[in-house]
Amino acid sequence: MDCDPVQILFAKTVGPVKDTFIVYNSQGKSKGMAVVAFAKPESAALAREKYNGKIVDGRRPIKIEIIKDDNEIPSAAPEKKSLSLLERIGQTSKSAKLRTKKGPKRIQKQQQRKVVTAEQLDQEMEDYRASTDTV
Numbered sequence: 001m002d003c004d005p006v007q008i009l010f011a012k013t014v015g016p017v018k019d020t021f022i023v024y025n026s027q028g029k030s031k032g033m034a035v036v037a038f039a040k041p042e043s044a045a046l047a048r049e050k051y052n053g054k055i056v057d058g059r060r061p062i063k064i065e066i067i068k069d070d071n072e073i074p075s076a077a078p079e080k081k082s083l084s085l086l087e088r089i090g091q092t093s094k095s096a097k098l099r100t101k102k103g104p105k106r107i108q109k110q111q112q113r114k115v116v117t118a119e120q121l122d123q124e125m126e127d128y129r130a131s132t133d134t135v
Contacts, residue, residue: 006034014050015043032060041068 007020016039023033038044048064055061 004034006036009056010036010038010043010047014038014047015040017043
């Protein structure tokens with residue numbers, strides 16, 4: 001296994017490193033960026049605490065960003081949230097929200113809608129066509 005300076009630095013001063021990837025340009029020179037995968041999440045936090053903003057190679061400060069892998073299995077069991085009454089009896093909160101829409105305001109809107117017959121729609125269309133023909 002070929003160890004690069006980035007891997008050696010973090011392995012010695014922070015904690016176990018799973019993998020490192022250094023970004024190179026087309027001429028084979030380092031672009032000054034690397035991706036380091038730590039064995040433990042707390043190692044990444046320690047690396048940021050120790051080295052973020054610090055000058056290590058004498059050129060420019062290191063910028064450390066933590067990227068969390070969502071596909072990893074959590075070490076501890078996730079906390080269970082308490083279910084609402086509707087969720088416990090088999091209805092989701094989404095269906096409960098849908099039911100609240102059938103309140104008095106919705107009924108009033110339905111009652112205020114004007115019922116239009118087919119004959120009235122035909123007459124409106126004829127009136128519209130007649131008004132556009134004269135222009």
